[in-house]
Amino acid sequence: MKYAIVFIYDDKKSEYQISVPDLPGCAITEKTIDLGMEEITKAIKSHLAILAEYGEKVPNAKGLESHRQNYILENPHTFSQAFWAIVSIDITPYLGKSHKINVTLPELLIAQIDDKVSKSSDYKTRSGFIASACFTELEK
Incomplete structure:
Protein backbone atom coordinates (compact mmCIF):
# COMPACT_ATOMS: atom_id res chain seq x y z
CA MET A 1 0.00 0.00 0.00
CA LYS A 2 1.24 3.48 -0.80
CA TYR A 3 0.90 5.87 2.14
CA ALA A 4 1.19 9.62 1.68
CA ILE A 5 3.49 11.34 4.14
CA VAL A 6 3.86 15.04 4.80
CA PHE A 7 7.05 16.86 5.82
CA ILE A 8 6.90 20.24 7.54
CA TYR A 9 10.15 22.01 8.30
CA ASP A 10 10.38 23.72 11.68
CA ASP A 11 12.84 26.62 11.33
CA LYS A 12 13.09 27.17 15.08
CA LYS A 13 14.14 23.58 15.82
CA SER A 14 15.89 22.90 12.48
CA GLU A 15 14.01 19.64 12.02
CA TYR A 16 11.22 18.09 10.00
CA GLN A 17 7.90 17.04 11.45
CA ILE A 18 6.80 14.00 9.44
CA SER A 19 3.35 12.46 9.65
CA VAL A 20 1.11 9.94 7.90
CA PRO A 21 -2.43 11.31 7.50
CA ASP A 22 -3.89 7.82 6.92
CA LEU A 23 -2.47 6.64 10.25
CA PRO A 24 -3.44 9.12 12.96
CA GLY A 25 -0.74 9.28 15.61
CA CYS A 26 1.97 7.99 13.29
CA ALA A 27 4.45 10.87 13.30
CA ILE A 28 8.14 11.53 13.93
CA THR A 29 10.66 14.36 13.87
CA GLU A 30 14.03 14.13 12.12
CA LYS A 31 16.88 16.43 11.13
CA THR A 32 17.12 15.34 7.47
CA ILE A 33 14.76 14.26 4.72
CA ASP A 34 16.70 11.05 4.04
CA LEU A 35 16.65 9.97 7.67
CA GLY A 36 13.01 11.02 7.86
CA MET A 37 12.11 8.70 4.98
CA GLU A 38 13.87 5.78 6.69
CA GLU A 39 12.39 6.42 10.10
CA ILE A 40 8.82 7.11 8.95
CA THR A 41 8.89 3.79 7.09
CA LYS A 42 9.86 2.06 10.34
CA ALA A 43 7.20 4.02 12.22
CA ILE A 44 4.50 2.98 9.73
CA LYS A 45 5.47 -0.69 10.07
CA SER A 46 5.42 -0.42 13.88
CA HIS A 47 2.06 1.33 13.77
CA LEU A 48 0.60 -1.39 11.54
CA ALA A 49 2.05 -4.12 13.76
CA ILE A 50 0.31 -2.61 16.78
CA LEU A 51 -2.99 -2.42 14.88
CA ALA A 52 -2.60 -6.08 13.87
CA GLU A 53 -1.77 -7.07 17.46
CA TYR A 54 -5.06 -5.57 18.63
CA GLY A 55 -7.03 -7.03 15.72
CA GLU A 56 -7.64 -3.63 14.15
CA LYS A 57 -8.14 -3.20 10.42
CA VAL A 58 -5.27 -1.76 8.37
CA PRO A 59 -6.44 1.66 7.17
CA ASN A 60 -6.70 2.06 3.43
CA ALA A 61 -4.42 4.70 1.96
CA LYS A 62 -6.17 7.61 0.31
CA GLY A 63 -4.74 9.35 -2.71
CA LEU A 64 -2.06 11.97 -2.27
CA GLU A 65 -4.14 14.69 -3.94
CA SER A 66 -7.00 14.11 -1.50
CA HIS A 67 -4.68 14.54 1.48
CA ARG A 68 -3.01 17.57 -0.04
CA GLN A 69 -6.34 19.35 -0.56
CA ASN A 70 -7.50 18.53 2.99
CA TYR A 71 -4.18 19.74 4.37
CA ILE A 72 -4.54 23.10 2.59
CA LEU A 73 -7.97 23.59 4.20
CA GLU A 74 -6.93 22.47 7.68
CA ASN A 75 -3.44 24.02 7.83
CA PRO A 76 -3.30 27.11 5.62
CA HIS A 77 -0.57 28.68 7.77
CA THR A 78 1.93 25.82 7.24
CA PHE A 79 0.98 24.75 3.72
CA SER A 80 3.80 26.66 2.04
CA GLN A 81 6.32 24.82 4.24
CA ALA A 82 4.87 21.35 3.60
CA PHE A 83 5.93 18.85 0.98
CA TRP A 84 4.72 15.33 0.31
CA ALA A 85 6.17 11.92 -0.42
CA ILE A 86 4.87 8.38 -0.83
CA VAL A 87 6.02 5.33 1.15
CA SER A 88 5.18 1.89 -0.23
CA ILE A 89 4.51 -0.70 2.48
CA ASP A 90 3.74 -4.40 2.04
CA ILE A 91 0.74 -4.73 4.34
CA THR A 92 0.27 -8.49 4.03
CA PRO A 93 2.20 -9.23 7.27
CA TYR A 94 -0.36 -7.08 9.13
CA LEU A 95 -3.49 -8.73 7.76
CA GLY A 96 -3.41 -11.79 10.01
CA LYS A 97 -2.33 -15.39 9.66
Whole structure:
Protein backbone atom coordinates (compact mmCIF):
# COMPACT_ATOMS: atom_id res chain seq x y z
CA MET A 1 0.00 0.00 0.00
CA LYS A 2 1.24 3.48 -0.80
CA TYR A 3 0.90 5.87 2.14
CA ALA A 4 1.19 9.62 1.68
CA ILE A 5 3.49 11.34 4.14
CA VAL A 6 3.86 15.04 4.80
CA PHE A 7 7.05 16.86 5.82
CA ILE A 8 6.90 20.24 7.54
CA TYR A 9 10.15 22.01 8.30
CA ASP A 10 10.38 23.72 11.68
CA ASP A 11 12.84 26.62 11.33
CA LYS A 12 13.09 27.17 15.08
CA LYS A 13 14.14 23.58 15.82
CA SER A 14 15.89 22.90 12.48
CA GLU A 15 14.01 19.64 12.02
CA TYR A 16 11.22 18.09 10.00
CA GLN A 17 7.90 17.04 11.45
CA ILE A 18 6.80 14.00 9.44
CA SER A 19 3.35 12.46 9.65
CA VAL A 20 1.11 9.94 7.90
CA PRO A 21 -2.43 11.31 7.50
CA ASP A 22 -3.89 7.82 6.92
CA LEU A 23 -2.47 6.64 10.25
CA PRO A 24 -3.44 9.12 12.96
CA GLY A 25 -0.74 9.28 15.61
CA CYS A 26 1.97 7.99 13.29
CA ALA A 27 4.45 10.87 13.30
CA ILE A 28 8.14 11.53 13.93
CA THR A 29 10.66 14.36 13.87
CA GLU A 30 14.03 14.13 12.12
CA LYS A 31 16.88 16.43 11.13
CA THR A 32 17.12 15.34 7.47
CA ILE A 33 14.76 14.26 4.72
CA ASP A 34 16.70 11.05 4.04
CA LEU A 35 16.65 9.97 7.67
CA GLY A 36 13.01 11.02 7.86
CA MET A 37 12.11 8.70 4.98
CA GLU A 38 13.87 5.78 6.69
CA GLU A 39 12.39 6.42 10.10
CA ILE A 40 8.82 7.11 8.95
CA THR A 41 8.89 3.79 7.09
CA LYS A 42 9.86 2.06 10.34
CA ALA A 43 7.20 4.02 12.22
CA ILE A 44 4.50 2.98 9.73
CA LYS A 45 5.47 -0.69 10.07
CA SER A 46 5.42 -0.42 13.88
CA HIS A 47 2.06 1.33 13.77
CA LEU A 48 0.60 -1.39 11.54
CA ALA A 49 2.05 -4.12 13.76
CA ILE A 50 0.31 -2.61 16.78
CA LEU A 51 -2.99 -2.42 14.88
CA ALA A 52 -2.60 -6.08 13.87
CA GLU A 53 -1.77 -7.07 17.46
CA TYR A 54 -5.06 -5.57 18.63
CA GLY A 55 -7.03 -7.03 15.72
CA GLU A 56 -7.64 -3.63 14.15
CA LYS A 57 -8.14 -3.20 10.42
CA VAL A 58 -5.27 -1.76 8.37
CA PRO A 59 -6.44 1.66 7.17
CA ASN A 60 -6.70 2.06 3.43
CA ALA A 61 -4.42 4.70 1.96
CA LYS A 62 -6.17 7.61 0.31
CA GLY A 63 -4.74 9.35 -2.71
CA LEU A 64 -2.06 11.97 -2.27
CA GLU A 65 -4.14 14.69 -3.94
CA SER A 66 -7.00 14.11 -1.50
CA HIS A 67 -4.68 14.54 1.48
CA ARG A 68 -3.01 17.57 -0.04
CA GLN A 69 -6.34 19.35 -0.56
CA ASN A 70 -7.50 18.53 2.99
CA TYR A 71 -4.18 19.74 4.37
CA ILE A 72 -4.54 23.10 2.59
CA LEU A 73 -7.97 23.59 4.20
CA GLU A 74 -6.93 22.47 7.68
CA ASN A 75 -3.44 24.02 7.83
CA PRO A 76 -3.30 27.11 5.62
CA HIS A 77 -0.57 28.68 7.77
CA THR A 78 1.93 25.82 7.24
CA PHE A 79 0.98 24.75 3.72
CA SER A 80 3.80 26.66 2.04
CA GLN A 81 6.32 24.82 4.24
CA ALA A 82 4.87 21.35 3.60
CA PHE A 83 5.93 18.85 0.98
CA TRP A 84 4.72 15.33 0.31
CA ALA A 85 6.17 11.92 -0.42
CA ILE A 86 4.87 8.38 -0.83
CA VAL A 87 6.02 5.33 1.15
CA SER A 88 5.18 1.89 -0.23
CA ILE A 89 4.51 -0.70 2.48
CA ASP A 90 3.74 -4.40 2.04
CA ILE A 91 0.74 -4.73 4.34
CA THR A 92 0.27 -8.49 4.03
CA PRO A 93 2.20 -9.23 7.27
CA TYR A 94 -0.36 -7.08 9.13
CA LEU A 95 -3.49 -8.73 7.76
CA GLY A 96 -3.41 -11.79 10.01
CA LYS A 97 -2.33 -15.39 9.66
CA SER A 98 -2.05 -16.67 6.09
CA HIS A 99 -4.13 -19.60 4.89
CA LYS A 100 -3.53 -21.61 1.77
CA ILE A 101 -6.42 -21.72 -0.70
CA ASN A 102 -6.84 -23.13 -4.18
CA VAL A 103 -7.62 -20.56 -6.87
CA THR A 104 -8.26 -21.34 -10.50
CA LEU A 105 -7.17 -18.64 -12.95
CA PRO A 106 -6.72 -18.56 -16.72
CA GLU A 107 -3.20 -19.38 -17.90
CA LEU A 108 -2.69 -16.01 -19.61
CA LEU A 109 -3.77 -14.12 -16.49
CA ILE A 110 -1.29 -16.11 -14.39
CA ALA A 111 1.44 -15.26 -16.93
CA GLN A 112 0.56 -11.56 -16.70
CA ILE A 113 0.62 -11.68 -12.89
CA ASP A 114 3.98 -13.47 -12.86
CA ASP A 115 5.40 -10.96 -15.33
CA LYS A 116 4.23 -8.02 -13.18
CA VAL A 117 5.65 -9.60 -10.01
CA SER A 118 9.04 -10.27 -11.64
CA LYS A 119 9.32 -6.66 -12.87
CA SER A 120 8.06 -4.83 -9.79
CA SER A 121 9.62 -4.34 -6.38
CA ASP A 122 6.13 -3.69 -4.98
CA TYR A 123 5.28 -7.40 -5.02
CA LYS A 124 7.46 -10.23 -3.76
CA THR A 125 5.19 -13.11 -4.70
CA ARG A 126 2.18 -14.02 -6.83
CA SER A 127 0.16 -14.41 -3.62
CA GLY A 128 1.20 -10.94 -2.47
CA PHE A 129 0.08 -9.46 -5.78
CA ILE A 130 -3.28 -11.23 -5.62
CA ALA A 131 -3.77 -10.20 -1.98
CA SER A 132 -3.00 -6.58 -2.85
CA ALA A 133 -5.45 -6.65 -5.76
CA CYS A 134 -8.14 -8.16 -3.53
CA PHE A 135 -7.53 -5.57 -0.81
CA THR A 136 -7.85 -2.74 -3.33
CA GLU A 137 -11.06 -4.16 -4.76
CA LEU A 138 -12.60 -4.74 -1.32
CA GLU A 139 -11.96 -1.11 -0.34
CA LYS A 140 -14.07 0.22 -3.23
